[in-house]
Amino acid sequence: MTLIPDALLWAPSAGFAAASGAALFFRARWRAADTQIAQAAQQAADAAQQVAARDEEARHLATSQLPALVYALQNGTPPSHGTLLHQDLAHTETAAAHESVLNQVAQLLVDTSSKAESATRAAVLACVRSVQALVYEQQGGITRLLDEEDDPKVLALVQPIDHAGSQLERRLQILGVIAGMWPGRQREDVPLLDAVRGAMSRIRDYTRVKAPRSSNHYVASRFVEPVVLAVAELLDNAARHSPPSTPVEVKFVEVHQGVSIEIHDAGAGMSLEARQEAARRLSGQHPVRLTELRTPPSFGLLGVGELVKEYGFRVWLDEDHSVHGGVRAVVFLPHSVLATPPAHTEPASPPPQTANTAPHVDTRPITAAGEYEIADDGLAKRNSRQPTGNQGSHPARRRLPRAEPPPSNFGNGLAAFVQATRTVHTDADTQQMSTLSPTSEESPR
Incomplete structure (x- = not known):
């Protein structure tokens, strides 16, 4: 219970x-x-x-x-x-996929750029070669006309055309150099002064350039055309970026390792960015790509840089040592670019005297390079003829036999040449004042 x-x-x-x-x-x-x-x-x-x-x-x-x-x-x-x-x-697949995309795009861009550059260079070279052939043909015809024509009016009209053709030829050469062409024209060794005068003849404002009096140096044959082309571009650059009333002065400076060509202008100078860009172009250390040139393109300093890289001389710009307050361009030519001056030959003995002829002495002074002395206007200086006993300070005078009397109309050709030269200088000065504009090739200046 x-x-x-x-x-x-x-x-x-x-x-x-x-x-x-x-x-x-x-x-x-x-x-x-x-x-x-x-x-x-x-x-x-x-x-x-x-x-x-x-x-x-x-x-x-x-x-x-x-x-x-x-x-x-x-x-x-x-x-x-x-x-x-x-x-x-x-370390994920996403990162690997992104890296693969970037690598593929980079390679595609490089390949496309290389193909575009190759096609552009081929097109430029084809155009330059075809136009150069026509320019050479035109210059040959003009040269024959100048050699055979004595009419002052014709000469006055043809000389500016010949000068313009020389400038066109230089522009084509510098563009061809950028595209990988050889400058052309294998020459013999020439005096350095002749090389500078050749460069002067290829620019528009040649009348403003003051060349040095003389030089004992010679430029080796392989380097003649590259040096002439580089100096011409620098002279043209200096003339176009300085007032038309100012001179462009050229000096030779002897240095231990060679000789320097100094070009002084009286322009406004260059900004820091322009100097840095010019130094980059003139160094020749940066490859030139035609497809990457800015608009409008500039070729002068780029072409000089390519010549510097190929032929071993140096070019630079500075403002600290310009004698006219502008820019100084220096072309340094080492001994490897220069040639040994030719040995002077002994003057030929005078021909035997006869009853009807007398010895004749040419008393025009000769420079160290073996050429006649050049006056300020660029022409050979013609001095009065002196007797043999008064040679004195000119022991290397050339002795030439007396020439036959010239024909009666011989002075007409000389008068035509003088008149044409004066006309060319006048036309060139007028053209300088009317054509100077800021749309020049070289933007760094």
């Missing part, structure tokens, strides 16, 4: 314990479920963050890295692919 109440007493306790155990079980399950839900949410957030990071890297590739790569290759600077915005993607 007493066991029934005890059972009834323990029954509620057991039910409570069972209920408590079930509650603990379900609470644990709920916590596990919450943890799983939180982990899933975190994984979803991480995935969304990775997707956003990849999207941002793709936008960075399209809007920043690819344009920067194209700009670097177009401007000749080393390409830089840059770094990722999210370093946690550095």
Whole structure:
């Protein structure tokens, strides 16, 4: 009888314990479920963050890295692919794919640029060669006309055409040099003064150039045309960037390792950026790409830089040593560019005297280079004839036999030449004043 109440007493306790155990079980399950839900949410957030990071890297590739790569290759600077915005993607397939895209685009741009440069050079060379042939033909015809024609009016009209043809020929030569052509014209060794005068004859404002009196140096045959072409470009650059009423002075400076040709102008000078750009062009250390020339293109200093690189002389510009307050251009010719002056030959003995002829002495002075002395106007100086005993200070005078009397109309040709020369100088001065404009070739000055 007493066991029934005890059972009834323990029954509620057991039910409570069972209920408590079930509650603990379900609470644990709920916590596990919450943890799983939180982990899933975190994984979803991480995935969304990775997707956003990849999207941002793709936008960075399209809007920043690819344009920067194209700009670097177009401007000749080393390409830089840059770094990722999210370093946690550095070793992922996304980073490898982006690097592959950049490499492929860079190689494609390089190949395309090389093909475009090759095609451009081929086109330029073809044009230069075809036009040069016509210019040489034209210059040959003009030369024959000048040699055979004595009419002063014809000479006055033809001389400016001949001078313009020389300038056109120089422009074609410098463009051909940039495109990889040889300057042409293999010559013999020539006096340095003759090389400078040859350069003067190829520029528009040749009347403003003051050449030095003489020099004992000779330019070796292989370097004659490159030196003449480089000096002509520098003279033209100096004349076009200085007032038309000012001189362009040329000096020879003897140095231990060779000789320097100094060209002084009276222009306004150059800015720091222009000097740096000119120095870069004249150094010859940077390859010239025709497809990367700016608009309008400038060829003069680029061509001189190519000549410097190919033939071993040096050219530079500065403003600190100009005698006229402008710019000084220096062309340094080392001994490897110069040639040994030819030995002077002994004067020929005079022919035997007869009863009807008398010895004749040509008393025109001879320079150290073996040429007649040049006057300020660029022509050979003609002195009065003197007896043999008065040679004195000119022991190397040339002795020539007396010539036959000239024909009666011989003076007409000389008068025509003098008149034509004066007319050319007058026309050139007038043309200088009317054609000077800021649209010249060389932008650095």
